[in-house]
Amino acid sequence: MSIVQGSGRPTLAAVAREAGVSSPTVSKVINGREDVAESTRTKVLAALEQLGYQSTHQRKHAEGRTGIVEVVFDSLYSAYSVEVLNGVLEQAASIDVQVLVDVTGHPAAMTLSPERRAQRILDEGRLGLIVVTSGFSTAQLSAFRRRHIPVVVIDPLNPPPSEVVSVGATNWAGGKEATEHLLGLGHRRIAYIGGPESAECNQARLHGYMAALMAGGVQIRPDYVMLDKFRPEHGIRSLKALMALPEPPTAIFAGSDSIGLGVLAEARRHGLRIPEDLSVVGFDGTYQAEQSIPALTTVTQPLQEMGRAALRAVLRLANNEELDSRRVELATHLVVRESTAAPAAGDPEPEIPRH
Amino acid sequence: MSIVQGSGRPTLAAVAREAGVSSPTVSKVINGREDVAESTRTKVLAALEQLGYQSTHQRKHAEGRTGIVEVVFDSLYSAYSVEVLNGVLEQAASIDVQVLVDVTGHPAAMTLSPERRAQRILDEGRLGLIVVTSGFSTAQLSAFRRRHIPVVVIDPLNPPPSEVVSVGATNWAGGKEATEHLLGLGHRRIAYIGGPESAECNQARLHGYMAALMAGGVQIRPDYVMLDKFRPEHGIRSLKALMALPEPPTAIFAGSDSIGLGVLAEARRHGLRIPEDLSVVGFDGTYQAEQSIPALTTVTQPLQEMGRAALRAVLRLANNEELDSRRVELATHLVVRESTAAPAAGDPEPEIPRH
């Protein structure tokens, strides 16, 4: 059980000495042969781990640094994901790194356990991993860190473990700005149709919304806050419900562009004119918001820049360089388009004056 | 110069015998050492090629069949590309193949020569290559074939070399169906705003359009055919030009959804109501056409299915299985939505009766 400190990288023979067995036995373990006693296998595996043994194949791979970064999405069926991917791809193209795209949310997907995925990423010498919204639990992310695989999370749904690097946007400030815009136009009955209650980014937007209302001296009404998935259907259902209220809102702050587009579609079916009868603000700044008719006022997130920043961070981690910060927040900004205006003049306004 | 038929795969020693040199010399050539006479290097390279020698690393890679397929796009800034990618990803997820996405059209992109790309694909043991619209010239595609890399082209802009497998849609039939739909509604002044003149798919759609007009007894007017990029701006510019004609069209067949959406936007600016004043049909069947207001009538291409079919074909080629056909054409179909209707009744109609 002597600790042999070989001059260079560990060889199979060194592992054999460490484990107190012969080389052929180690060879068998590595190659997954059956004819090895379980106790021996355990000893050998421990020695492999201890010395950090890599097969010739793995070593070649690591030296060659094939330069592949793996990007994991829940799905690519949202403009949000596509824009982030485009940012990653652009950054990758400019520095000759390759991008492997993985989608975990497909019904037919083989669901790889994170441990197996981590193993594959190690075996195949990936430079690192970018995770876009959700996908992995805190425990799963920690598993990657344990194996020293650089991981960067974009806009994490749940707060990631503190040692994981994340890239996001100033969601609180964005939510505040959207709401202030509507207040500034004269709206007082402003509803929030947002994403899942558990999602970090939704909480920040919601609290930005509430902060703006409070600062504006407007009462927060629980019946004006509808939380569910970031999907058009949620916008459709929620607008229906809000319009059925005795005192329907005159403006909607939607927690995502896709929700906002759902609101637009449903408003149209209701015969509501946008922005004359109802103002709508989205969040994300996807091209769909730009191209909708009327064009959607929205809080733009620098999605491409977020993708680029994530790739840069992964590569720095892969090179063991220092990062300025474990958490990057890029600035959002409001883009005013056609879907917002002052409320109808004749609107009965049970106004509380600003104080 | 004896041809040694080793029992199994070629070893370095076999290459040495074939080239009439020693093993160390071959080793040097393989590892790119400088101290080899040029004439010797040439002989050795010939022998390597001849015997199809693979380094241990390459062999490991090939055996392990890491299972990466490379997909090359011009860009991912179009709904078309994204839908194709989603098809590829879905198929890949269901059979545990990984997908590497490459985008060549970015301004900052390192432009890899196809020879270097082919080399990389060989070295890194990719299963094959899917090329989505354009990207490679005929000569470049042939380079891949020469090196026995499975290649499938989706919707080739130019007719690919006959030995390359391609996946497309029934563009001619789709163009004909779109035009017949407009004729059936009573339109006679139908313009075509299509893609690049050189693009195969555009030619097919244009000829489908012309075939329908001829069958309907409607004169083909060259001033009603506008060809340029598959982009919204082309739709905007062309509609402007068409509306300035002494006899503007009452219906537009757009060669892509993105062109169609440009037409919609420009019509709105012009104060034209859709579909009362102008009918518009798109092509592609992207979700943007579905979500536009008014929703765009379009000829749907099974883009996801095309992505799936391409991946299936690449894997069959990689396994040396037979393909049913070198060219797959999947069926398009017309989806009627809100952007088409009968022309305004009062329309002055210099009508030629159908014969």
Added chain:
DNA sequence: CTGAAAGCGCTTACAG
């Protein structure tokens, strides 16, 4: 199930 011995395929160090 284990390991001494032989062997394989490639690389290295160096004499010419």
Added chain:
DNA sequence: CTGAAAGCGCTTACAG
């Protein structure tokens, strides 16, 4: 610039 010889790291075949 080339190759005989030694060597390295791993695997294989087989005796126990």
